[in-house]
Amino acid sequence: QVRLVESGGGLVQAGGSLRLSCAATGRTFSLLAMAWFRQRPGKEREFVAGMQWSGTTTVYTDSVKGRFTISRDNAKNEMYLQMNSLKPEDTAVYYCAGTSRLVQISGSEYNYWGQGTQVTVSA
Secondary structure (H helix, E strand, O other): OEEEEEEOOEEEEOOOOEEEEEEEEEOHHHOOEEEEEEEOOOOOEEEEEEEEOOOOOEEEOHHHOOOEEEEEEOOOOEEEEEEOOOOHHHOEEEEEEEEOOOOOOOHHHOOEEOOOEEEEEEO
């Protein structure tokens, strides 16, 4: 099993930045890809960004391209999401997810999920 724990959420003004972290423990060698999803109020969960654990491939949803950056530290088994130029519409609970497959944009392809961290962007 793999355990994922997110941190770094909070309240920020529009235009500000936050950095989310996801710490992975357990059978992390089974992970090939990890991703960030979010669930905005009243919306379905959606893919935000993902990457192969090797770092060879990164994928972003269009609405965050140029503002968010996904990265990882293999030595620490941690993944990050640097979020810049935040907008009120980025307000959501952000989830870290892991899969033993190649990076996917569908949440159903992910085996492991964190508990989520709240990001609130005020206007």
